[in-house]
Amino acid sequence: MIPTHPGPAPRPPQSRTRQPELPVPRGELSSQVIAALRDGTPPDAPAQRRGATAAEPYGNDLQLALYTLYELHYQGFHGVDPELEWEPGLLALRRLLEQRFLAALRRDAAPRTDAAQALADLQIEPVGHQADSVSHHLERDGNARQFREYAALRSLYHLKEADPHAWVIPRLRGRAKAAMVAVEYDEFGAGRAEDIHAELFAALMRDLDLETAYGHYLDSTPAAALATVNVMSLFGLHRSLRGALVGHFATVEITSSPGSRRLANALRRLNAGPAAQRFYDEHVEADAVHEQVVRHEVVDGLLHAEPFLDADVAFGVSATGFLEDRLGERLLTRWRQGRSALLRTLPDTDTPPLGDAP
Numbered sequence: 001m002i003p004t005h006p007g008p009a010p011r012p013p014q015s016r017t018r019q020p021e022l023p024v025p026r027g028e029l030s031s032q033v034i035a036a037l038r039d040g041t042p043p044d045a046p047a048q049r050r051g052a053t054a055a056e057p058y059g060n061d062l063q064l065a066l067y068t069l070y071e072l073h074y075q076g077f078h079g080v081d082p083e084l085e086w087e088p089g090l091l092a093l094r095r096l097l098e099q100r101f102l103a104a105l106r107r108d109a110a111p112r113t114d115a116a117q118a119l120a121d122l123q124i125e126p127v128g129h130q131a132d133s134v135s136h137h138l139e140r141d142g143n144a145r146q147f148r149e150y151a152a153l154r155s156l157y158h159l160k161e162a163d164p165h166a167w168v169i170p171r172l173r174g175r176a177k178a179a180m181v182a183v184e185y186d187e188f189g190a191g192r193a194e195d196i197h198a199e200l201f202a203a204l205m206r207d208l209d210l211e212t213a214y215g216h217y218l219d220s221t222p223a224a225a226l227a228t229v230n231v232m233s234l235f236g237l238h239r240s241l242r243g244a245l246v247g248h249f250a251t252v253e254i255t256s257s258p259g260s261r262r263l264a265n266a267l268r269r270l271n272a273g274p275a276a277q278r279f280y281d282e283h284v285e286a287d288a289v290h291e292q293v294v295r296h297e298v299v300d301g302l303l304h305a306e307p308f309l310d311a312d313v314a315f316g317v318s319a320t321g322f323l324e325d326r327l328g329e330r331l332l333t334r335w336r337q338g339r340s341a342l343l344r345t346l347p348d349t350d351t352p353p354l355g356d357a358p
Contacts, residue, residue, distance in 0.1 A: 019078040020215030023068060027061025033068050033093065037080045042089025052096035057104035058326070062097055063226040067156075067218070069094040070233040074160055075214055098234055105231070109322035111314035115247065115303065118317040119295060122254045134328045137335070139262040144270055148208050149341050150331070151201075152217040153225040157232070158201035159214050162187035164229075167236030168245045175301030176246070183253070183290045183298070200279045207273035210346075220344040224327040231323055235316060243309030246302050247316020250294045257288040 022038060025031040029051045032043040055062040071077065072085040084090060111118060138147055157164075162184055172180055189195035202212040211217070235245035264280035303310055334341040 018213065019076055019080075020071075020213065020218065022077045022080065023064060023218045026064045027055075027059075029055055029061045029065040029097070030068065033065045033090070036090060037068070037072075037077060037084060040081055040084065042087055043093055045089065045092070048093045048096055052093070052100055055097075055100060057100045058223060058227055060223040060226075062100065063223040063230060066094065066097045066101065066230050066234075067226045069097070070230060070237075071215070073233070073237065074163060101227075101230065101234065105319045105322070106315070109315070109319040111311065111318040113314060115299065115310045115313035115317070118247070118314045119250055119254065119299065122251060122317065122321075132332070133259070134331050135259040135262040135266075137332055138266040139269075142266055142270075142335075145346070146335050146341075147266060147270060147272075148210060148346055151205055151208055152210055152346065153221045153342065155201065155205060155210070155212075155217055156215065156221055156225065157229045159198050159212075161197040161201065164232035164236045165245065165249050168242050168249070171239050171242040172246075172298075172302060174305055176298050176305065177301075179293050179297030179301060180249075183293055186290070197279075197282070200275075200282060203275035204279040207276035217342075220342040220346075222330060222341070222343055224323075224330045228323045228327055231319060241312065243302065243306070243312025244316035244319065246299060246309075247313040248320045249316075250299050250313070251317050251320040253290045253294045256283050257291065260284045
């Protein structure tokens with residue numbers, strides 16, 4: 001039963017009160033897409049094929065073009081006709097870009113085990129010199145500027161957290177569907193608008209003096225981060241990839257709790273506000289429970305009903321890890337060089353008083 005709350009309706013989340021502006025193009029493909037959305041006319045088909053064939057699958061141009069097309073299925077863009085969501089020419093271009101991206105993932109992130117072993121491997125926490133993830137760095141050595149950059153680029157997902165995974169619900173049945181809905185119910189605030197995880201992340205951003213508008217940091221976000229968001233939409237929007245989406249979802253839930261604990265520790269070390277700390281503290285507790293539900297009900301339920309999807313679930317796990325590793329490598333390399341990991345450096349005037357960390 002959905003709970004009711006007396007009194008006036010809660011204020012809508014600040015992050016979703018207006019549509020974002022179209023991004024700045026990063027090459028031929030993204031220029032075609034953005035021009036088509038601005039003018040309401042489909043891009044030229046021969047140019048589509050040439051551009052998609054030549055584009056780097058993990059590069060800025062293709063990933064921005066794909067992200068922009070996917071956003072038509074979420075919040076859209078200011079001034080863009082919502083009917084373009086189903087414009088055949090744009091869908092044809094999206095398909096070309098998806099095929100290029102998916103082929104690269106199948107080549108570079110082919111699973112080496114079955115789904116059960118892939119998920120078991122995720123539970124092995126690295127130690128010593130192997131503990132070199134972004135969350136380990138931010139917990140031990142990260143400074144306020146680096147954490148703010150991390151929050152800015154992660155906002156492209158967290159301000160719509162759980163939305164991409166919801167696409168799979170109509171494609172599941174039985175145990176898998178019931179368990180998936182139960183986890184998503186928590187992600188969407190368990191009936192309370194103020195507890196929707198996307199709104200909790202917006203509160204984190206306010207504590208870090210970041211702009212909370214949906215999609216605000218798109219022009220600052222590198223391709224490696226766009227790819228981690230695009231892969232969710234790729235898996236979620238295709239019924240044929242439902243197993244991969246479940247593998248992605250399981251990866252997120254299994255790895256979230258320990259990573260969130262490290263990020264919460266980093267925010268405490270940096271003297272961030274309580275709202276910033278709450279977002280990751282919430283994930284430490286919630287995702288520890290979600291992990292068990294996802295592994296034993298969502299994944300097991302899916303594979304009991306459709307055992308032939310085992311390889312797809314394993315692919316979803318490996319593709320997620322591959323893209324997250326690419327992003328982590330970019331962030332750590334830039335930060336250790338004393339450089340910004342973003343395409344556009346955050347304004348100095350935004351810097352919050354987070355402790356005395358360097």
